[in-house]
Amino acid sequence: MKSIALVTCAASLPIDYDMPPLLDALATLGMQTQVCDWEDPSIDWAGFDAVLLRSPWNYIDQLPTFLRWCERVESMTTLLNPAVVARFALDKHYLAALSSLGVPTVPTQFIESGMDPHEAIRALLAAHPESGDVVVKPTIGAYSKNVQRFAREQAHEAGDYAASLLANGSLVIVQPYLPLVDEVGETNLTYFDNAYSHAIRKSAMLLADGTVNVPTLDLRAAREADEAERAVAEAALRAAAQYMGLARPLLYGRVDLIRDKQGRPVVLELDICEPSLNLPFAPGSALRFAQVLARRLGG
Ligand SMILES: Nc1ncnc2c1ncn2[C@@H]1O[C@H](COP(=O)(O)OP(=O)(O)O)[C@@H](O)[C@H]1O
Ligand SMILES: [Mg+2]
Known part of the structure; x- marks a missing residue:
């Protein structure tokens, strides 16, 4: 039986809406799971077959510490996605890398x-x-x-x-500010092993009066991504993998797109380290993710 650590932090676990369906799906496939705080010194990371980055979202104020933690865990067991991905993806300078590889991005x-x-x-x-x-x-x-x-x-x-x-x-x-987001919202596309799984619409977060919304569940809704969006998202995932020199496709990833003035989708964000995967909006998606993970771990 494979054992998986699902990595979070105390402040973020209550807003990790993917955790409950993912735990259910992993259990359905007979995997043993443990929800772990990355800062908990008592955890023996080497004891897991894989350590899955889910919602360690307090990394924002301590990125160097978090990246060192990723590298330490990776020296002991399989970290998913790997530490090189965390290093690339947690700093939006990656937008320059994507753009240099021809991926349409928000002008930055x-x-x-x-x-x-x-x-x-x-x-x-x-x-x-x-x-x-x-x-x-x-x-x-x-x-x-x-x-x-x-x-x-x-x-x-x-x-x-x-x-x-x-x-x-x-x-x-x-x-x-790309104003079409006010009308059509943002599209967040979730991929597992480079295969498109599902997408959601996220409402505009920045209001004209300066108010900033936080992306709570009520501001998201299921949506199908169109062909143009999928082409850009897939180009972004390919370019990121190429840039990092990855030997295998990313286990999971989310690509966030908005529309430019001409209505063309452009990358706003590439979330391939510890993304919200929007599993509650897509029936079957948690099981798809669990199956891809099981395959990656060889059973
Ligand atoms: N250039 C932009 N044009 C329009 N909306 C934007 C732009 N940049 C950010 N936003 C809005 O702000 C939100 C948060 O910005 P984002 O770049 O996704 O950062 P975060 O990593 O905090 O999610 C987005 O979901 C979007 O609604
Ligand atoms: Mg965002």
Whole structure:
């Protein structure tokens, strides 16, 4: 019987809506499971056949520690997805890597340390005269944390906000706000072993008045991804695997797409480390995931 550690943290377990259906599905296939806090020093990670990254979402404030933990666990047993994926995927600089490999992504300007944030925002707005608003966010983040939308007339406030993120040690992303998200939402596509499983629609999180929604379940709904979306998502997964030099396809991954001004899908986010997989929206998806995992572990 294979034993699997499902990795979470105390603060995130209550909002990990994938955990209950996944535990059920793994049990159905006769796998032994244990929900584990990655920071629990008493756990013997070597005792599991696989350690599955599920919801260790407090990594945001301690990324170097979390990455070291991933590497330590990987030296003892199978970590899924592997540590190299965590290193790549938990910092949105990967958008530059995807774009360099020809994947359509949201136009992104990085503000690295030492750069003038006001100048970077002026440059972004000048490069996108058609764009009304601008989005400022940290390169390391999740759950819309510290993501802010500003009107073009608030470029100065946007620069001040970016400066405050830099002062707190974050590097920063600025993007034009792609307004079609208000009408058509965002599409999140879930893949297992490079095979499309299901998708959801997520409502726009950044309201024009500056309010930031958190992506609770009521702001998500089942949706089929269309052919153009699937082509972009698959290109993104292929490019990421190529960039990292992976020998095997990613066990799981989620690709988040919004539409550009012309209505073409572009990558907003690639979540291939510890994604919400939206299993509750797709009957059968938890079992599909469990089957792929069982196959990967050889039985
Ligand atoms: N450039 C953008 N245009 C439109 N909406 C955006 C843009 N960037 C972020 N958003 C909105 O903010 C939310 C959070 O941003 P995202 O880049 O997905 O970061 P996180 O890692 O916090 O989920 C998205 O779900 C989307 O609704
Ligand atoms: Mg997101």
